[in-house]
Amino acid sequence: MSYFDGFFDIPSDLQHSWLGLIGLHLREALLPVLAGLVIALPLGQLCVRLKWLYPPVLWVTTVLYAIPSLAFFVVLIDYTGMTELTVMIPLTVYSLVVLVPAIVDAVRSVPQETLAAATAMGFGPVRRYVQVQLPIAVPAIIAGLRVAVASSISLVSVGTLIGNQGALGNLLHDANIYNRPELAWNSVLTSAALAVVVDALLVGLRTLLTPWMPRARARRPRPEAVPAALEDAVR
Amino acid sequence: MNVLHYINAFFDNDANWSGYAGIPARLWEHVQYSLEALALATVIGLPIGLVTGHYGRGGNALAFVATAARALPTFGLLVLATMILGFGMLPVMIPLVVLAVPPILVTTYEAMRSVDPAPVDAARGMGMRETDILFRVELPVALALILGGIRSAAIQIVSTATIAAYVGLGGLGRFIIDGLYQHDYEKVVGGATLVAFMALATLGLFWAVARLAVSPGVRRSA
Numbered sequence: 147m148s149y150f151d152g153f154f155d156i157p158s159d160l161q162h163s164w165l166g167l168i169g170l171h172l173r174e175a176l177l178p179v180l181a182g183l184v185i186a187l188p189l190g191q192l193c194v195r196l197k198w199l200y201p202p203v204l205w206v207t208t209v210l211y212a213i214p215s216l217a218f219f220v221v222l223i224d225y226t227g228m229t230e231l232t233v234m235i236p237l238t239v240y241s242l243v244v245l246v247p248a249i250v251d252a253v254r255s256v257p258q259e260t261l262a263a264a265t266a267m268g269f270g271p272v273r274r275y276v277q278v279q280l281p282i283a284v285p286a287i288i289a290g291l292r293v294a295v296a297s298s299i300s301l302v303s304v305g306t307l308i309g310n311q312g313a314l315g316n317l318l319h320d321a322n323i324y325n326r327p328e329l330a331w332n333s334v335l336t337s338a339a340l341a342v343v344v345d346a347l348l349v350g351l352r353t354l355l356t357p358w359m360p361r362a363r364a365r366r367p368r369p370e371a372v373p374a375a376l377e378d379a380v381r
Numbered sequence: 382m383n384v385l386h387y388i389n390a391f392f393d394n395d396a397n398w399s400g401y402a403g404i405p406a407r408l409w410e411h412v413q414y415s416l417e418a419l420a421l422a423t424v425i426g427l428p429i430g431l432v433t434g435h436y437g438r439g440g441n442a443l444a445f446v447a448t449a450a451r452a453l454p455t456f457g458l459l460v461l462a463t464m465i466l467g468f469g470m471l472p473v474m475i476p477l478v479v480l481a482v483p484p485i486l487v488t489t490y491e492a493m494r495s496v497d498p499a500p501v502d503a504a505r506g507m508g509m510r511e512t513d514i515l516f517r518v519e520l521p522v523a524l525a526l527i528l529g530g531i532r533s534a535a536i537q538i539v540s541t542a543t544i545a546a547y548v549g550l551g552g553l554g555r556f557i558i559d560g561l562y563q564h565d566y567e568k569v570v571g572g573a574t575l576v577a578f579m580a581l582a583t584l585g586l587f588w589a590v591a592r593l594a595v596s597p598g599v600r601r602s603a
Contacts, residue, residue, distance in 0.1 A: 217573030
Protein backbone atom coordinates (compact mmCIF):
# COMPACT_ATOMS: atom_id res chain seq x y z
CA MET A 147 0.00 0.00 0.00
CA SER A 148 1.78 3.04 -1.22
CA TYR A 149 -0.41 5.27 0.91
CA PHE A 150 1.13 3.90 4.04
CA ASP A 151 4.78 3.87 3.02
CA GLY A 152 6.55 6.21 5.35
CA PHE A 153 3.51 6.30 7.63
CA PHE A 154 5.75 6.56 10.67
CA ASP A 155 8.54 8.61 9.06
CA ILE A 156 7.88 11.83 10.88
CA PRO A 157 9.65 14.79 9.22
CA SER A 158 12.40 16.15 11.41
CA ASP A 159 11.02 19.70 11.41
CA LEU A 160 8.37 18.51 13.87
CA GLN A 161 11.14 17.69 16.38
CA HIS A 162 9.17 14.79 17.78
CA SER A 163 8.80 11.10 17.22
CA TRP A 164 5.34 9.64 16.58
CA LEU A 165 5.04 8.75 20.26
CA GLY A 166 6.26 12.21 21.18
CA LEU A 167 3.51 13.77 19.10
CA ILE A 168 0.97 11.50 20.78
CA GLY A 169 2.14 12.60 24.20
CA LEU A 170 2.02 16.24 23.15
CA HIS A 171 -1.45 15.79 21.69
CA LEU A 172 -2.77 14.14 24.84
CA ARG A 173 -1.33 16.90 27.01
CA GLU A 174 -2.77 19.67 24.86
CA ALA A 175 -6.18 17.97 24.71
CA LEU A 176 -6.62 16.57 28.21
CA LEU A 177 -5.19 19.32 30.44
CA PRO A 178 -7.87 21.76 29.19
CA VAL A 179 -10.66 19.28 29.95
CA LEU A 180 -9.18 18.77 33.42
CA ALA A 181 -9.03 22.53 33.93
CA GLY A 182 -12.61 22.73 32.65
CA LEU A 183 -13.71 20.14 35.21
CA VAL A 184 -11.92 21.95 38.05
CA ILE A 185 -13.76 25.17 37.10
CA ALA A 186 -17.09 23.52 36.25
CA LEU A 187 -17.55 21.62 39.53
CA PRO A 188 -17.74 24.69 41.81
CA LEU A 189 -19.43 26.74 39.09
CA GLY A 190 -22.06 24.05 38.59
CA GLN A 191 -22.65 23.82 42.33
CA LEU A 192 -23.02 27.60 42.47
CA CYS A 193 -25.54 27.47 39.61
CA VAL A 194 -27.57 24.85 41.47
CA ARG A 195 -27.58 26.99 44.62
CA LEU A 196 -28.27 30.31 42.93
CA LYS A 197 -30.86 29.58 40.28
CA TRP A 198 -30.65 33.07 38.71
CA LEU A 199 -26.98 32.50 37.92
CA TYR A 200 -27.54 29.55 35.57
CA PRO A 201 -29.08 31.27 32.50
CA PRO A 202 -26.41 34.00 32.24
CA VAL A 203 -23.62 31.42 32.70
CA LEU A 204 -25.16 29.31 29.92
CA TRP A 205 -25.42 32.33 27.66
CA VAL A 206 -21.83 33.44 28.19
CA THR A 207 -20.43 29.95 27.56
CA THR A 208 -22.67 29.53 24.51
CA VAL A 209 -21.48 32.79 22.99
CA LEU A 210 -17.85 31.85 23.64
CA TYR A 211 -18.51 28.44 22.12
CA ALA A 212 -19.78 30.07 18.96
CA ILE A 213 -16.35 31.61 18.34
CA PRO A 214 -14.51 29.34 15.89
CA SER A 215 -11.45 27.74 17.47
CA LEU A 216 -9.09 29.19 14.87
CA ALA A 217 -10.26 32.76 15.50
CA PHE A 218 -10.04 32.15 19.25
CA PHE A 219 -6.43 30.99 18.86
CA VAL A 220 -5.45 33.95 16.73
CA VAL A 221 -6.96 36.50 19.09
CA LEU A 222 -5.13 34.91 22.01
CA ILE A 223 -1.75 35.06 20.24
CA ASP A 224 -1.70 38.73 21.19
CA TYR A 225 -1.66 37.80 24.86
CA THR A 226 -0.10 34.37 25.15
CA GLY A 227 2.06 34.13 22.03
CA MET A 228 2.37 31.08 19.81
CA THR A 229 2.41 28.64 22.69
CA GLU A 230 0.50 25.59 23.84
CA LEU A 231 -1.38 27.83 26.24
CA THR A 232 -2.97 29.61 23.27
CA VAL A 233 -4.45 26.29 22.18
CA MET A 234 -5.40 25.14 25.66
CA ILE A 235 -7.37 28.20 26.81
CA PRO A 236 -10.10 27.92 24.11
CA LEU A 237 -10.33 24.17 24.67
CA THR A 238 -10.91 24.82 28.37
CA VAL A 239 -13.70 27.24 27.53
CA TYR A 240 -15.28 24.78 25.09
CA SER A 241 -15.24 21.99 27.64
CA LEU A 242 -17.01 24.28 30.13
CA VAL A 243 -19.92 24.53 27.71
CA VAL A 244 -20.41 20.78 27.92
CA LEU A 245 -19.45 20.22 31.55
CA VAL A 246 -21.39 22.96 33.36
CA PRO A 247 -24.86 21.88 32.14
CA ALA A 248 -23.93 18.22 32.63
CA ILE A 249 -22.98 18.87 36.24
CA VAL A 250 -25.92 21.16 36.96
CA ASP A 251 -28.46 18.69 35.52
CA ALA A 252 -26.77 15.79 37.25
CA VAL A 253 -26.70 17.42 40.68
CA ARG A 254 -30.27 18.67 40.25
CA SER A 255 -31.51 15.22 39.32
CA VAL A 256 -30.56 13.80 42.73
CA PRO A 257 -33.96 13.02 44.36
CA GLN A 258 -35.11 15.26 47.21
CA GLU A 259 -35.79 12.18 49.37
CA THR A 260 -32.17 11.12 49.05
CA LEU A 261 -30.97 14.54 50.11
CA ALA A 262 -33.44 14.63 52.99
CA ALA A 263 -32.28 11.20 54.11
CA ALA A 264 -28.66 12.34 54.05
CA THR A 265 -29.54 15.45 56.07
CA ALA A 266 -31.48 13.34 58.53
CA MET A 267 -28.42 11.13 58.99
CA GLY A 268 -26.56 14.23 60.11
CA PHE A 269 -24.63 15.01 56.90
CA GLY A 270 -23.53 18.62 56.62
CA PRO A 271 -23.77 20.40 53.25
CA VAL A 272 -20.17 19.68 52.26
CA ARG A 273 -20.26 16.03 53.21
CA ARG A 274 -23.66 15.66 51.57
CA TYR A 275 -22.28 17.12 48.34
CA VAL A 276 -19.12 15.02 48.27
CA GLN A 277 -20.56 11.73 49.50
CA VAL A 278 -24.11 11.78 48.13
CA GLN A 279 -24.66 14.24 45.30
CA LEU A 280 -21.35 13.87 43.51
CA PRO A 281 -21.30 10.04 43.33
CA ILE A 282 -24.87 10.00 42.02
CA ALA A 283 -23.86 12.60 39.44
CA VAL A 284 -20.83 10.59 38.25
CA PRO A 285 -22.49 8.92 35.21
CA ALA A 286 -23.71 12.27 33.85
CA ILE A 287 -20.39 13.98 34.54
CA ILE A 288 -18.52 11.19 32.74
CA ALA A 289 -20.96 11.45 29.84
CA GLY A 290 -20.08 15.15 29.65
CA LEU A 291 -16.37 14.39 29.88
CA ARG A 292 -16.66 11.94 26.98
CA VAL A 293 -18.10 14.59 24.68
CA ALA A 294 -15.61 17.22 25.89
CA VAL A 295 -12.58 14.94 25.45
CA ALA A 296 -13.61 13.86 21.96
CA SER A 297 -14.01 17.43 20.75
CA SER A 298 -10.84 18.53 22.52
CA ILE A 299 -8.73 15.83 20.87
CA SER A 300 -10.23 16.76 17.52
CA LEU A 301 -9.66 20.51 17.94
CA VAL A 302 -6.00 20.40 19.01
CA SER A 303 -5.12 19.75 15.35
CA VAL A 304 -6.30 23.23 14.35
CA GLY A 305 -3.42 24.58 16.44
CA THR A 306 -1.12 23.73 13.55
CA LEU A 307 -2.35 26.89 11.83
CA ILE A 308 -0.94 29.17 14.51
CA GLY A 309 2.67 28.10 14.27
CA ASN A 310 2.87 24.34 14.72
CA GLN A 311 1.04 24.08 18.03
CA GLY A 312 -1.22 21.31 16.78
CA ALA A 313 0.71 18.21 17.95
CA LEU A 314 -0.56 15.45 15.64
CA GLY A 315 -2.20 18.20 13.59
CA ASN A 316 1.26 19.42 12.61
CA LEU A 317 1.47 16.29 10.47
CA LEU A 318 -1.31 17.78 8.35
CA HIS A 319 0.76 20.85 7.63
CA ASP A 320 3.75 18.69 6.69
CA ALA A 321 1.53 16.43 4.58
CA ASN A 322 0.63 19.53 2.59
CA ILE A 323 4.05 21.09 2.18
CA TYR A 324 5.87 17.81 1.43
CA ASN A 325 2.89 16.41 -0.49
CA ARG A 326 2.88 13.25 1.61
CA PRO A 327 -0.74 12.09 2.08
CA GLU A 328 0.38 9.26 4.36
CA LEU A 329 1.20 11.86 7.01
CA ALA A 330 -2.37 13.16 6.84
CA TRP A 331 -3.61 9.57 7.22
CA ASN A 332 -1.33 9.18 10.21
CA SER A 333 -2.68 12.38 11.79
CA VAL A 334 -6.33 11.47 11.30
CA LEU A 335 -6.05 7.81 12.25
CA THR A 336 -3.84 8.42 15.28
CA SER A 337 -6.01 11.15 16.76
CA ALA A 338 -9.15 9.11 16.09
CA ALA A 339 -7.54 6.15 17.85
CA LEU A 340 -6.54 8.38 20.77
CA ALA A 341 -10.12 9.62 21.10
CA VAL A 342 -11.49 6.08 21.09
CA VAL A 343 -8.96 4.85 23.65
CA VAL A 344 -9.54 7.77 26.04
CA ASP A 345 -13.29 7.30 25.61
CA ALA A 346 -12.99 3.63 26.55
CA LEU A 347 -10.91 4.60 29.60
CA LEU A 348 -13.63 7.03 30.70
CA VAL A 349 -16.27 4.30 30.37
CA GLY A 350 -14.04 2.07 32.49
CA LEU A 351 -13.65 4.84 35.04
CA ARG A 352 -17.41 5.19 35.27
CA THR A 353 -17.79 1.48 35.92
CA LEU A 354 -15.15 1.71 38.66
CA LEU A 355 -16.72 4.77 40.27
CA THR A 356 -20.29 3.48 40.23
CA PRO A 357 -20.07 -0.12 41.48
CA TRP A 358 -23.78 -0.05 42.35
CA MET A 359 -24.86 0.37 38.73
CA PRO A 360 -25.76 -2.67 36.61
CA ARG A 361 -22.84 -3.66 34.40
CA ALA A 362 -24.90 -4.38 31.32
CA ARG A 363 -26.16 -1.16 29.75
CA ALA A 364 -29.70 -2.48 29.64
CA ARG A 365 -31.26 0.36 31.63
CA ARG A 366 -34.09 2.29 30.06
CA PRO A 367 -33.29 5.95 29.70
CA ARG A 368 -35.07 8.04 32.28
CA PRO A 369 -37.60 10.58 31.03
CA GLU A 370 -35.23 13.38 32.09
CA ALA A 371 -32.88 12.14 29.36
CA VAL A 372 -29.46 13.27 30.52
CA PRO A 373 -27.92 12.75 27.05
CA ALA A 374 -30.44 15.17 25.56
CA ALA A 375 -29.46 17.77 28.10
CA LEU A 376 -25.88 17.13 27.10
CA GLU A 377 -26.33 17.52 23.40
CA ASP A 378 -28.23 20.64 24.27
CA ALA A 379 -25.10 21.89 25.90
CA VAL A 380 -22.99 21.22 22.87
CA ARG A 381 -24.68 23.95 20.94
CA MET B 382 -10.37 47.31 24.83
CA ASN B 383 -8.16 45.79 22.18
CA VAL B 384 -10.64 43.39 20.64
CA LEU B 385 -13.50 45.88 20.60
CA HIS B 386 -11.26 48.32 18.81
CA TYR B 387 -10.57 45.76 16.08
CA ILE B 388 -14.27 44.96 15.77
CA ASN B 389 -15.11 48.64 15.33
CA ALA B 390 -12.40 49.19 12.77
CA PHE B 391 -13.50 46.16 10.78
CA PHE B 392 -17.16 47.06 10.59
CA ASP B 393 -16.47 50.76 10.00
CA ASN B 394 -14.37 50.03 6.96
CA ASP B 395 -16.57 50.56 3.92
CA ALA B 396 -14.25 48.45 1.77
CA ASN B 397 -15.33 45.40 3.77
CA TRP B 398 -18.94 45.79 2.80
CA SER B 399 -18.94 45.41 -0.97
CA GLY B 400 -17.71 43.21 -3.77
CA TYR B 401 -17.20 39.48 -4.10
CA ALA B 402 -15.06 39.47 -0.96
CA GLY B 403 -17.34 41.75 1.04
CA ILE B 404 -19.23 40.86 4.19
CA PRO B 405 -22.62 40.22 2.48
CA ALA B 406 -21.09 37.90 -0.13
CA ARG B 407 -19.04 35.95 2.44
CA LEU B 408 -21.99 35.73 4.77
CA TRP B 409 -24.18 34.32 2.01
CA GLU B 410 -21.49 31.74 1.11
CA HIS B 411 -21.27 30.73 4.75
CA VAL B 412 -25.05 30.33 4.95
CA GLN B 413 -25.01 28.16 1.83
CA TYR B 414 -22.25 25.85 3.08
CA SER B 415 -23.93 25.54 6.46
CA LEU B 416 -27.39 24.81 5.08
CA GLU B 417 -26.03 22.25 2.66
CA ALA B 418 -24.10 20.43 5.38
CA LEU B 419 -27.01 20.57 7.82
CA ALA B 420 -29.44 19.27 5.21
CA LEU B 421 -27.12 16.35 4.38
CA ALA B 422 -26.55 15.51 8.04
CA THR B 423 -30.28 15.68 8.81
CA VAL B 424 -31.18 13.48 5.86
CA ILE B 425 -28.71 10.90 7.17
CA GLY B 426 -29.23 11.16 10.92
CA LEU B 427 -32.91 11.91 11.40
CA PRO B 428 -34.56 8.88 9.71
CA ILE B 429 -32.13 6.45 11.32
CA GLY B 430 -32.68 8.04 14.72
CA LEU B 431 -36.46 8.00 14.32
CA VAL B 432 -36.70 4.37 13.24
CA THR B 433 -34.20 2.98 15.75
CA GLY B 434 -35.79 5.09 18.47
CA HIS B 435 -39.26 3.86 17.56
CA TYR B 436 -38.28 0.21 17.76
CA GLY B 437 -35.87 0.81 20.62
CA ARG B 438 -33.20 -1.31 19.00
CA GLY B 439 -29.67 -0.57 17.99
CA GLY B 440 -29.05 2.04 20.67
CA ASN B 441 -25.63 0.62 21.45
CA ALA B 442 -24.70 0.46 17.78
CA LEU B 443 -25.77 4.10 17.37
CA ALA B 444 -23.75 5.14 20.40
CA PHE B 445 -20.76 3.36 18.90
CA VAL B 446 -21.15 5.05 15.52
CA ALA B 447 -21.58 8.43 17.19
CA THR B 448 -18.47 7.92 19.33
CA ALA B 449 -16.47 6.86 16.31
CA ALA B 450 -17.67 9.88 14.31
CA ARG B 451 -16.88 12.23 17.19
CA ALA B 452 -13.41 10.74 17.39
CA LEU B 453 -12.56 11.75 13.83
CA PRO B 454 -10.71 15.08 13.84
CA THR B 455 -12.65 17.57 11.71
CA PHE B 456 -9.68 19.58 10.53
CA GLY B 457 -7.64 16.46 9.78
CA LEU B 458 -10.50 15.01 7.75
CA LEU B 459 -10.68 18.22 5.75
CA VAL B 460 -6.99 18.17 4.85
CA LEU B 461 -7.07 14.46 4.08
CA ALA B 462 -10.22 14.69 1.96
CA THR B 463 -8.73 17.58 0.02
CA MET B 464 -5.49 15.69 -0.61
CA ILE B 465 -7.41 12.72 -1.94
CA LEU B 466 -10.30 14.35 -3.77
CA GLY B 467 -8.75 17.64 -4.78
CA PHE B 468 -10.26 21.04 -4.10
CA GLY B 469 -14.00 21.48 -4.17
CA MET B 470 -17.22 21.33 -2.23
CA LEU B 471 -17.22 17.59 -1.50
CA PRO B 472 -14.05 17.50 0.64
CA VAL B 473 -15.50 20.32 2.75
CA MET B 474 -18.89 18.64 3.16
CA ILE B 475 -17.41 15.35 4.40
CA PRO B 476 -15.93 16.66 7.68
CA LEU B 477 -18.92 18.94 8.33
CA VAL B 478 -21.40 16.11 7.89
CA VAL B 479 -19.30 13.77 10.03
CA LEU B 480 -19.33 16.50 12.68
CA ALA B 481 -23.08 17.06 12.54
CA VAL B 482 -24.49 13.54 12.29
CA PRO B 483 -23.69 12.35 15.86
CA PRO B 484 -25.68 15.02 17.75
CA ILE B 485 -28.68 14.58 15.42
CA LEU B 486 -28.55 10.80 15.56
CA VAL B 487 -28.03 10.44 19.31
CA THR B 488 -30.52 13.12 20.34
CA THR B 489 -33.23 11.82 18.00
CA TYR B 490 -32.80 8.30 19.33
CA GLU B 491 -32.82 9.44 22.96
CA ALA B 492 -35.78 11.76 22.33
CA MET B 493 -37.82 8.91 20.85
CA ARG B 494 -36.86 6.65 23.74
CA SER B 495 -37.86 9.24 26.30
CA VAL B 496 -41.46 9.44 25.02
CA ASP B 497 -43.84 8.21 27.72
CA PRO B 498 -44.77 4.61 26.78
CA ALA B 499 -48.37 4.97 28.05
CA PRO B 500 -49.71 7.09 25.15
CA VAL B 501 -47.80 4.91 22.68
CA ASP B 502 -49.43 1.79 24.08
CA ALA B 503 -52.80 3.55 24.06
CA ALA B 504 -52.35 4.48 20.40
CA ARG B 505 -51.41 0.90 19.58
CA GLY B 506 -54.44 -0.34 21.52
CA MET B 507 -56.65 1.97 19.50
CA GLY B 508 -55.41 0.24 16.36
CA MET B 509 -53.06 2.90 14.99
CA ARG B 510 -50.50 1.66 12.53
CA GLU B 511 -46.81 1.80 13.46
CA THR B 512 -46.10 4.63 11.02
CA ASP B 513 -49.00 6.62 12.47
CA ILE B 514 -47.74 5.99 15.99
CA LEU B 515 -44.31 7.20 14.92
CA PHE B 516 -45.44 10.36 13.16
CA ARG B 517 -48.58 11.32 15.09
CA VAL B 518 -47.77 10.26 18.65
CA GLU B 519 -44.04 9.91 19.22
CA LEU B 520 -42.70 12.58 16.87
CA PRO B 521 -44.78 15.48 18.23
CA VAL B 522 -43.81 14.62 21.80
CA ALA B 523 -40.13 14.15 20.97
CA LEU B 524 -39.95 17.14 18.62
CA ALA B 525 -38.57 19.66 21.12
CA LEU B 526 -35.60 17.44 21.97
CA ILE B 527 -35.04 16.45 18.33
CA LEU B 528 -34.91 20.12 17.34
CA GLY B 529 -32.40 20.63 20.14
CA GLY B 530 -30.15 18.01 18.57
CA ILE B 531 -30.41 19.56 15.12
CA ARG B 532 -29.69 22.94 16.70
CA SER B 533 -26.45 21.66 18.29
CA ALA B 534 -25.44 20.30 14.92
CA ALA B 535 -26.26 23.59 13.20
CA ILE B 536 -24.24 25.67 15.67
CA GLN B 537 -21.25 23.39 15.32
CA ILE B 538 -21.49 23.50 11.53
CA VAL B 539 -21.72 27.30 11.45
CA SER B 540 -18.70 27.64 13.68
CA THR B 541 -16.68 24.96 11.89
CA ALA B 542 -17.55 25.91 8.30
CA THR B 543 -14.81 28.52 8.72
CA ILE B 544 -12.28 25.80 7.85
CA ALA B 545 -13.62 25.73 4.28
CA ALA B 546 -11.46 28.80 3.73
CA TYR B 547 -8.34 26.77 4.56
CA VAL B 548 -8.82 24.78 1.36
CA GLY B 549 -9.52 27.79 -0.80
CA LEU B 550 -13.28 28.14 -0.55
CA GLY B 551 -15.15 31.23 0.62
CA GLY B 552 -17.34 31.84 3.61
CA LEU B 553 -16.62 33.83 6.72
CA GLY B 554 -13.52 31.76 7.39
CA ARG B 555 -11.92 33.69 4.51
CA PHE B 556 -11.58 36.74 6.78
CA ILE B 557 -10.01 34.65 9.56
CA ILE B 558 -7.55 32.67 7.41
CA ASP B 559 -6.55 35.64 5.22
CA GLY B 560 -6.23 37.86 8.27
CA LEU B 561 -4.03 35.26 9.92
CA TYR B 562 -1.60 35.12 7.00
CA GLN B 563 -1.65 38.89 6.45
CA HIS B 564 -1.21 39.56 10.18
CA ASP B 565 -4.35 41.64 9.90
CA TYR B 566 -6.06 41.21 13.27
CA GLU B 567 -8.88 43.49 12.31
CA LYS B 568 -9.97 40.94 9.71
CA VAL B 569 -9.54 37.96 12.03
CA VAL B 570 -11.53 39.50 14.85
CA GLY B 571 -14.15 40.84 12.46
CA GLY B 572 -14.59 37.42 10.86
CA ALA B 573 -14.81 35.74 14.25
CA THR B 574 -17.44 38.25 15.34
CA LEU B 575 -19.52 37.56 12.25
CA VAL B 576 -19.35 33.81 12.84
CA ALA B 577 -20.33 34.22 16.48
CA PHE B 578 -23.27 36.40 15.48
CA MET B 579 -24.35 33.90 12.88
CA ALA B 580 -24.23 31.13 15.48
CA LEU B 581 -26.38 33.22 17.80
CA ALA B 582 -28.81 33.96 14.98
CA THR B 583 -29.04 30.20 14.40
CA LEU B 584 -29.85 29.78 18.08
CA GLY B 585 -32.60 32.36 17.77
CA LEU B 586 -33.96 30.78 14.62
CA PHE B 587 -34.26 27.39 16.28
CA TRP B 588 -35.92 28.97 19.29
CA ALA B 589 -38.53 30.48 16.95
CA VAL B 590 -39.02 27.21 15.04
CA ALA B 591 -39.47 25.29 18.29
CA ARG B 592 -41.96 27.92 19.44
CA LEU B 593 -44.01 27.47 16.26
CA ALA B 594 -43.67 23.76 15.66
CA VAL B 595 -43.79 22.22 19.10
CA SER B 596 -47.29 21.69 20.40
CA PRO B 597 -47.91 23.79 23.53
CA GLY B 598 -49.13 20.69 25.33
CA VAL B 599 -45.73 19.01 25.23
CA ARG B 600 -43.54 22.09 25.49
CA ARG B 601 -40.85 21.69 28.10
CA SER B 602 -40.35 24.29 30.73
CA ALA B 603 -36.57 24.01 30.54
